[in-house]
Amino acid sequence: MNPAHLRVLILGGYGTFGGRLAQLLIDEPRLTLIIAGRSRAKAEAFCSGLRGKAGSEPLACDRDGDLAAVIGSTGADIVVDATGPFQVYGDDPYRVVKAALAAGISYIDLSDGADFVAGIAAFDDEARAKGCFVLSGASSFPVLTAAVTRKLAADGTAVATITGGVAPSPHAGVGLNVIRAIASYAGRPIGLRRDGRDGEGHALVETWNRTIAPPGHLPLRRTRFSLVDVPDLRELPRLWPAVRSVWMGAGPVPEIWHRGLNLLALLVRWKVLPSLTFLAPLFHAVIDRLAWGEHRGGMVVEMTGAAPDGRPVARSWHLAAEGDGGPFIPSMAVEALIRHQLDGRIPAAGARSAATALELEDYEPAFAGRGIVHGFRDDAAEAAATSLYRRLLGSAFEALPAPLRAMHGDAPRFVARGRARVERGSGPFARVAAALIGFPAAGEDVPVEVVFERTPGREVWRRTFAGRCFSSVQEAGTGRAAHLLVERFGVARFDLALVAEAGRLKLIPRRWSVLGIPLPLALAPGGDAFETVVDGKFHFHVEIGHRLFGLAVRYRGWLEPVADDLPQGG
Secondary structure: OOOOOEEEEEEOOOOHHHHHHHHHHOOOOOEEEEEEEOOHHHHHHHHHHOOOOOEEEEEEOOOOOOHHHHHHHOOOOEEEEOOOOHHHOOOOOOHHHHHHHHOOOEEEEOOOOHHHHHHHHHHHHHHHHHOOEEEEOOOHHHHHHHHHHHHHOOOOOEEEEEEEEEEOOOOOOOOHHHHHHHHHHOOOEEEEEEOOEEEEEEOOOOEEEEOOOOOOOOOOOOEEEEEOOOOHHHHHHHHOOOOOEEEEEEOOOOHHHHHHHHHHHHHHHOOOOOOOHHHHHHHHHHHHHOOOOOOEEEEEEEEEEEOOOOOEEEEEEEEEEEHHHHHHHHHHHHHHHHHHHHOOOOOOOEEEEOOOOOOHHHHHHHHHOOOEEEEEEEHHHHHHOOOHHHHHHHHHHHHOOHHHHHHOOOOOEEEEEEEEEEEEOOOHHHHHHHHHHOOOOOEEEEEEEEEEEEEOOEEEEEEEEOOEEEEEEEEEOOHHHOOOEEEEEOOEEEEEEEEEEOOEEEEEEEEEEEOOEEEOHHHOOEOOEEEEEEOOEEEEEEEEEEOOOEEEEEEEEEEEEOHHHOOOOO
16 A cells, blocks of 8 residues: 555445545545446446546446456555445345455445444454455444544543434435435344443334534534434443443434334334335435425534542533535545545554544544534533523633623622613514513613523523613523523513624524414514624624514613622632
């Protein structure tokens, strides 16, 4: 192998994951990508569409043919198997591995099959003798989850439980092979670590609900995850032998489709259906037609355990990917491994799981280029925080400008005064909203006082504009509103995301209801609402209007803490 230039053979190179891997690597002039698949015409068409500095060559290659001869003739330095489904490779699942080793070529795959990844160690002696590396499971499961868990436990925490899930965007374009893989084991028992011993669960039957919320960023909507058979269920207990529980899920959307899958998986568990494999093409077609909702995806990993001093620990890692960035994540581990080799960081010879091949930092360049944000939460510390905004923002709270942090502290009573400019709408909507909530009258230089009354997890804001008062109650959301700020104005409730961006703290509506009845977000009152700092002083901007009925009220101005009400000490 010559690290100065590598020839990379990608089996399934024009498919879902192989194609994305090629796109991730096409900017690298030190690579030649051999795009292989059953159809040479498709491989040629794909190569013609690649634009970048790497070379590309099409290749017709059938994994059921004479693989050893084909692979050996390519002059490849690395074989990447991006085909699948690895769960149903038949009586000789390691044909590609054997062919690569016969040719003396190193091998990487993107397998998400637990059995397949566990069995790769059988080739360790041969790989060492040939001076080749064989890495299996180089994908989000288990490479990224293992790297995240190492980060979560970096202070020496004894890991007790690991729970995680991937939530793909509904517009991600899931490949048929992925659907076939999931359908092959849906409803069937799968091995996992539970309650400190090896046990089993039933795939797509067990569920877990979480909100993916990177600190300071727009959270995803509450996601329902269902248990999937991925290498993590075996690899993570191997890496952390004392772990008591490992559970990993996937969260396909929309939820009505997901619940339908859960029901069908139950029918398999109850032996009403033998398998869902025969439905895979139908599932694939349905997913293409049910692609609605936000084009966002994400991932979450939670860990509990005990710190070196015995203190209970609960931490989590959250990732959100906008638009087309998320679908590239499963291919990023292979991308990073190949770029490392170009820089002379070649994996040691031998055959093994790829779970320890990368660290979280190795993903950063790829994340940065794809609109992917991520961050950690100390869940135990956030739950105990007396400041509502610190609880919701987590680590992002400390990055806020000092005047914003001061305004959202934890003093039981806090008073701030300043001046504001108030604009009012003139239509019926503005008049009704003002009457119901008590919005201030219009004015150019209006005196303002805001009194914050705080108890843990809850705040009452009393705003007085030139003697006219209106108030709201804020608290930390739970359930579907987890990681959101819930603000109530009388009978109306708004669930707001706190987004810290470019020195501003934005409040973005995510859900709303009246008299406890959830209403479409498209019908909610809205407008810009943010806090910022100008000339060292806290400034606010609040706009409430409706796309159909116009402006209700807009008020903006500044506030300063009142000295007599400042918290004593510290």
